[in-house]
Amino acid sequence: MKISRRQFTAGTMVASAAAALGTFPFRSAIAQGGKPTIAFFVKNVTNPFWKACRIGAEKAAKELDVNLEVVAPTKPDNIEEQTRLVEDWIVKKPDAFVFVPVDYKALVPSIQKANEAGIPIINYNNKMTGIEKVTFIGSDDALFEYEICKYLFNSMGGKGKVVHIDGVPAAITAQMRKQGFERAVKEFPGIEVLASQPGQYRRLPAAQVFENLMQRFPEIDAVVSANDDMAVGIVEALHAAGRGGQTKVVGIDGIPDAIQAIAEGKMFATVDFSGHDQAYLGVQAAVRHLKGEKVPQEILLPVFIIDKSNVDKVARTPEERPVPSWDKVVGKA
Amino acid sequence: MTVQVVGQRTGMVKPELLGLSPDRLFVVVSRLVALLLIVVTMSILSPYFLTWSNLINVVRHAAPLFLLSAGLTLVVLTAGIDLSVGAVLGLSACLAASLITGGHPALGILAALGAGLACGLVNGTLVAYASVPPFIATYGMLWIANGLAYIFMQGEVIYGLPSEFRVIGAGFIGPIPVPVLIMIATLIALHVLAHKTPIGRGIYAIGGNPVAARLSGMPVQRRLVFVYAMSGLMASFAALVVIARTNAADVSLGEEQLLPAIAAVCLGGTSLFGGVGGVAGTAVGAIILALILNGMNLLGIGTFWQSGALGFIILVSVFTDQIVGGRIGRMSGVTQ
Amino acid sequence: MSLTGSHPQLVKRSRALQLLAELPGAAYLLFLMSVLLSFATPEFFSVANLTNVALQVAVLAIVSFGMTLVILTEGIDLSLGPVLGLCGVVMGLLVVAGWPLAIAVGAALLIGAAFGTMNGILVAYVEMPPFIVTLGAFGIAMSFAMVLTEGNSVTGLPEFVRLFNEGVFLGIPVPIWATAVCFAVTYILLYHTKFGRYTFAIGGNRQALILSGSPARFYQVLVYAYAGALAAVGSFIMTARMNAAHPTIGVGLEFDAIAAVILGGTSFEKGRGGITGTVIGALAVGVLRNGLNLMGVSTEWQVAVVGIVIILAVSLDSLRGLNQ
Numbered sequence: 007m008k009i010s011r012r013q014f015t016a017g018t019m020v021a022s023a024a025a026a027l028g029t030f031p032f033r034s035a036i037a038q039g040g041k042p043t044i045a046f047f048v049k050n051v052t053n054p055f056w057k058a059c060r061i062g063a064e065k066a067a068k069e070l071d072v073n074l075e076v077v078a079p080t081k082p083d084n085i086e087e088q089t090r091l092v093e094d095w096i097v098k099k100p101d102a103f104v105f106v107p108v109d110y111k112a113l114v115p116s117i118q119k120a121n122e123a124g125i126p127i128i129n130y131n132n133k134m135t136g137i138e139k140v141t142f143i144g145s146d147d148a149l150f151e152y153e154i155c156k157y158l159f160n161s162m163g164g165k166g167k168v169v170h171i172d173g174v175p176a177a178i179t180a181q182m183r184k185q186g187f188e189r190a191v192k193e194f195p196g197i198e199v200l201a202s203q204p205g206q207y208r209r210l211p212a213a214q215v216f217e218n219l220m221q222r223f224p225e226i227d228a229v230v231s232a233n234d235d236m237a238v239g240i241v242e243a244l245h246a247a248g249r250g251g252q253t254k255v256v257g258i259d260g261i262p263d264a265i266q267a268i269a270e271g272k273m274f275a276t277v278d279f280s281g282h283d284q285a286y287l288g289v290q291a292a293v294r295h296l297k298g299e300k301v302p303q304e305i306l307l308p309v310f311i312i313d314k315s316n317v318d319k320v321a322r323t324p325e326e327r328p329v330p331s332w333d334k335v336v337g338k339a
Numbered sequence: 340m341t342v343q344v345v346g347q348r349t350g351m352v353k354p355e356l357l358g359l360s361p362d363r364l365f366v367v368v369s370r371l372v373a374l375l376l377i378v379v380t381m382s383i384l385s386p387y388f389l390t391w392s393n394l395i396n397v398v399r400h401a402a403p404l405f406l407l408s409a410g411l412t413l414v415v416l417t418a419g420i421d422l423s424v425g426a427v428l429g430l431s432a433c434l435a436a437s438l439i440t441g442g443h444p445a446l447g448i449l450a451a452l453g454a455g456l457a458c459g460l461v462n463g464t465l466v467a468y469a470s471v472p473p474f475i476a477t478y479g480m481l482w483i484a485n486g487l488a489y490i491f492m493q494g495e496v497i498y499g500l501p502s503e504f505r506v507i508g509a510g511f512i513g514p515i516p517v518p519v520l521i522m523i524a525t526l527i528a529l530h531v532l533a534h535k536t537p538i539g540r541g542i543y544a545i546g547g548n549p550v551a552a553r554l555s556g557m558p559v560q561r562r563l564v565f566v567y568a569m570s571g572l573m574a575s576f577a578a579l580v581v582i583a584r585t586n587a588a589d590v591s592l593g594e595e596q597l598l599p600a601i602a603a604v605c606l607g608g609t610s611l612f613g614g615v616g617g618v619a620g621t622a623v624g625a626i627i628l629a630l631i632l633n634g635m636n637l638l639g640i641g642t643f644w645q646s647g648a649l650g651f652i653i654l655v656s657v658f659t660d661q662i663v664g665g666r667i668g669r670m671s672g673v674t675q
Numbered sequence: 676m677s678l679t680g681s682h683p684q685l686v687k688r689s690r691a692l693q694l695l696a697e698l699p700g701a702a703y704l705l706f707l708m709s710v711l712l713s714f715a716t717p718e719f720f721s722v723a724n725l726t727n728v729a730l731q732v733a734v735l736a737i738v739s740f741g742m743t744l745v746i747l748t749e750g751i752d753l754s755l756g757p758v759l760g761l762c763g764v765v766m767g768l769l770v771v772a773g774w775p776l777a778i779a780v781g782a783a784l785l786i787g788a789a790f791g792t793m794n795g796i797l798v799a800y801v802e803m804p805p806f807i808v809t810l811g812a813f814g815i816a817m818s819f820a821m822v823l824t825e826g827n828s829v830t831g832l833p834e835f836v837r838l839f840n841e842g843v844f845l846g847i848p849v850p851i852w853a854t855a856v857c858f859a860v861t862y863i864l865l866y867h868t869k870f871g872r873y874t875f876a877i878g879g880n881r882q883a884l885i886l887s888g889s890p891a892r893f894y895q896v897l898v899y900a901y902a903g904a905l906a907a908v909g910s911f912i913m914t915a916r917m918n919a920a921h922p923t924i925g926v927g928l929e930f931d932a933i934a935a936v937i938l939g940g941t942s943f944e945k946g947r948g949g950i951t952g953t954v955i956g957a958l959a960v961g962v963l964r965n966g967l968n969l970m971g972v973s974t975e976w977q978v979a980v981v982g983i984v985i986i987l988a989v990s991l992d993s994l995r996g997l998n999q
Contacts, residue, residue: 050494051974052591057494078974080482080981081927082591089916090731094968097724098716111828112917112924115837175642176826176923204642210585210592214400218636221393222385235496242586246509247392263498263587420806465986470993472943474751478930479986486979493975601810611804643821650814657807658797 042101043073044292046285047091049108050082053207053235054261055281058324059131062282063104065329066289074289075100083108083174092116096123102140102292104285106131110178126295130288131281132178140295143284143305147179150309151186151232151258154277156193157311158228158256161274165196166227169219171212171240172204173232180207183232183258200226205236212236213243220247228254234264234276241272260312260320268317275313278320283307283330290332305336363615366608366660370623373656377630385637393633395516401629402518403580405622407596408603409529410459410573412621413566415604416533417545418613419466419473421567424574424600426484427458429593431575433488436497436588444504451575458484459571463564477567481597488590496589500582508583518580522622525576529618542566546613602653603628608660696995699940699952700988701959708962716969724965726848730840732961733850734759734916736954737909739932739939740861741902743953746936747946748877748898750798750805754812755906755932758790759925761820763910767829767920770836783907790816791903795896813929820922829920839915850912857905861950864901874898878946935960938988959988 046063048056060076067074077095079087088108095103096119103125107113110132117127121138130143159166170187173180184202191197200223205212212231220226220243231237237257244250254274257264259281267273284307291301307330312320321327382389407424414421431451438447458480465476510517533539541562544552553559582588607624609616631652635645712719738755745752762783769779790812797808842849865871873894876884884891906925914920939956941948963984967977 051489052492052494052589054494054496054589060494075971076973077968080974080978082594084927085917085921085924086913086928090964091968093727093731094724094965097718097721097727098969109828109917109919109921111830112919112921115840115916115918174826176821176828176921181827201639203636203639208591208594209587209589210581211595213585214632215636217396217400218633221390221396221633222387222637238498238587239585242509242584246584261496263496266498465990469990471986471989472937472993474933474943475937475989476986478934479982479989482982482985483979484982486975486977486982489975489978598810598813601806605807605810611806643826644818646814646821647818648814650811650818653807653814654797654803654811657803657811658801661801661803 041071041073042293042296043075044102044104044289045075045077045095045098045100046104046289047088047106048076048078049088049106051078052082055233055259058261058327059106059281059285061324062280062285062327062329063289066286066293069329070289070293072289072293079108085109085112088113089116092120096120096125099123099125101296102126102128104128104130104288104292105134107134109176110134126292128288128292128295130284141291141301141303141305143287143291143307145279145284145307145309147182148186148189150277150279151183151230152190153186153309154256154258154275154311155187155190155230157275157313158230158254159190159194159197162197162227162254164194167198167200167223167225168228168230169200169216169223169226170202171216171229171231171236172202173207173236175204177207180204180232187230205231205239207233207236209235209239213239216240216243217247220244220249226253228256228274231255231257233257234259234261237273237276238263238267241267245272262322265312265317265320265322268312268314271314275311278310278312280307280327280330282324282327283335286329287332287335294332302336307335363608365663366616367620369656369659369663370606370608370620370627374623374627374630377627377634381630381634381637385634387637388634391514393637395514395519397629397633398519398522398626399516399584400633401622401625402516402522403577403584404596404599404603404628405522405625406525406573406577406580408600408607408621408625409525409618410566410570411600412604412607412609412616412618413529413533413542414473414570415546415609415611416542416613416616417563417566418549418611419563419566420477420601420611421459421462421570422474422477422597423458423462423480423484424570425593425596426481426488427455427571427574427593428578428581428596429590430458430484430488430491431455431578432582432588432592433492433497433590435575435579436500436582437491439500439504440497444501448579451578452572455571455573455575455578456568457571459568459574460564462571463567466567467560467563485590485593492590496587498587500586505583505586508580508585518584521580525573526618526622533617538562538565543614546615548614599628602649605653606656608656699938699955700992701938701940701952701956703991704938704984704988705955705959705962708959708966712962712966712969716966718969719966724969728958728961728965729851729854730848731965732957733854734909734913735928735931735935735960736854736957737857737905737912738928739935739953739957740857740950741905742929742932743936743939743941743948743950744861744865744874744898745805745902746933746941746943747874747948748895749879749881749944749946750895750899751809751933751943752791752794752899752902753806753809753929754790754794754816755809755902756925756927756929757813757816757820757923758787758903759906759910759913759928760920760922761790761816761823762787762907763914763920763924764820764823764829764922766907766911767832767836767914768823770833771829771831776835780911783910784904787903787905787907787910788900789903791900791906792896794903795899798899799892799895817923817926824920824922826922828917828922830918832914832918832920837915837918839911841915850916853908853912857908858950858954861905865950870894870897875946879944880946931960932957934985938985940992 114136117137127139129139133142203215205215229240234257237255241255256274257276260276260278264276295301411421431454435447435451462477462480465471466473541557603624604621606627607620766779766783794808797803798805877891935956936953939952
């Protein structure tokens, strides 16, 4: 980890000034043998993916006896509000941030302020650059989108007509996933992309866009959706139009509804991209760091494809999901 | 006193189905022409457009939007606004889905409608009795309804509604989708309410000339509470149709429903100054909106342009009403 | 909208009492919250946190100043949020492309004012409802910002842009200076110029003014243009704060600004209210959000609490007859 001299001096100045004023009592609870407080950030309180993250983090907090504060903007995915949240939490000075940015670029200055205040940052899910972080825990969006597309296209014999439903175009995850999709398409000359339209990562807009596309394309062999929430909406739209079963739908996330749909044979496959595991390991990493243990700079989680063959073995809800073993994952990474 | 002239907008035009004032006739005709133009242009541009299945698809999209904006229309007719409709839709959807999947369908429907009604009653009471500006009362309610939904759901999605319930959103009677039938029935009921009952006449009078309405001894406050309650109720009704269609409910269902609902009301020719317009126009507005979105998807127009195109269309429609309709109105002497 | 007058029956005991009675609900709210928070969380009354709140409120306050003028003319401007986003994007793209800062800033101000002028003309001369006009402009500004950036943040801004947020002059951060300057300029415009007199007069007497042949329409356009230009000023601070210009950064800000204006005691009708109240309104919104975070209220409850507080504060004002 490199700390530029300017940042370092700024950091020490802020710290000493604060200490002098007595407004920032330094309370590294672990050093004092108390219960550490960790601010755990999510992007919103509306999407089940972030609920799974929260449950993962809460499991770790319970095991490790940590005081976990879940921090989310009131307006889902609102950049300006998350900036204010970070600033407010710098004032409260918890022992660590387990952080996911709603925009990986726009939150950089705020997290730099947290760096200056000396709060350790564990970055999960969306990778940030230009900040000091203890570690990044997540997986490569472009890679797993590529993997599931390859899996899908192979199952189609390498040819067919495909519709791509994108997420929120401005989101980095959507851009990376689109890259992965495009990479896979390039490798399969028999695959024809009929259309690529955004579904805002949400079920209803995705279903409506797809219903309109169904009118345009009477024959669609497969749909690649940038997340499961949209994929399930598309599956519903296909069945409502009496076209269920003819089109293979794949998504990403492994949310309970999608797993259910795969078990019922309505959906083809999804990628298990576990927010639950990322968050669990994020809190683990924070505590290990506070105890002075060495944490690797990057922890990339393995992803696996869920389809009809293994769907019965997958835990349906984040509550039931077993927690990952730190040694196993970090050993692998 | 010049002010008296000023206070009247289009005068006390009696709401009648036919015998519309010339400027209103322009609004009605222009909407039908716009509808025709869109249909003709789209049929030329896209071979998939003028198919039975696509047109059914369009009205199916228009139906929940209409239900949401129909109640809002009544509010707008009184020169008010209801910003909470999307949030109330989200809250009602969550309550209904939770109880219905829990095996209490009747209770679920009642709870959703009750929640919508309650939110509307609070809005109406604040506006009518506490004189809170409608914009603020309903903006506050937007936050409250969202908050209650967040607290209730804790980030969960409820999935898998029984197929008997799903009929109202995804079913067909013959070739006609059930939501479209619901839309037609609602349209008739609200049209009769607005044009054939004292309550309806009161709604128009309050928007057209509030002072006169009060002086004539009309129970203005009760009428106001009524329209906001109807708006909340219709939002929760729309919620039932939406969850029946998507087979799932989460708190974000109502997000981004507000602006299209307001747009449908305006495209339908209801004036935000109050007193002029009606639910029939809103039905046309909702269909125009659904047609435009369908058209943009069929033509593959990028989403970045979609909100701008929508904004532009709203501006053009109200602009022509104001310029052309206003001129016709003045020529015929309706606005003195 | 306010058809039922509860008439203010203020007993004129003394000037001080009267002043107290005329204070908007936001002032009481601000006072109550400050006292409560000082007890509830030790961090609240620290220099660091108060600076924090002031910085957080700066953009909201600047946008709310323009919104106040628009609302005084019985109008509303829903497009200010997306216009702020667009101005930031334009400024960002120009400086990244190597244009001098002055030109980038000028272009952004021009675009803000141009959107305002378009809104103003449609409202003042075509007599379209402000709600609809600015809703249309909302969509158009958002589309422009999205198309210009293809939905991405504009990054790689030169270091000096961050001075808009991090710069300190005479010990006070630049955003606070900017807010103070915007306040002073708006205050002078509003209370010491013809522009200000027209702003107040248009609310409530617009038709009479027009019939009497005075240039009320022209001044109404100026009000919207000024609000648009202030949104551009807000965008500079916002862009510096994020060190990036994001096309959707302003969306939702317009509603917060309207809430701040109304909480500050400005009425939707008859040109009643003023700019000082708006400062209090914006601060009340800022302190409320900051306080809820510091107290560790869960997000779900925060959402509901914000709504309840807005409704309560404005209801109290209405019942006291302040919003009539």
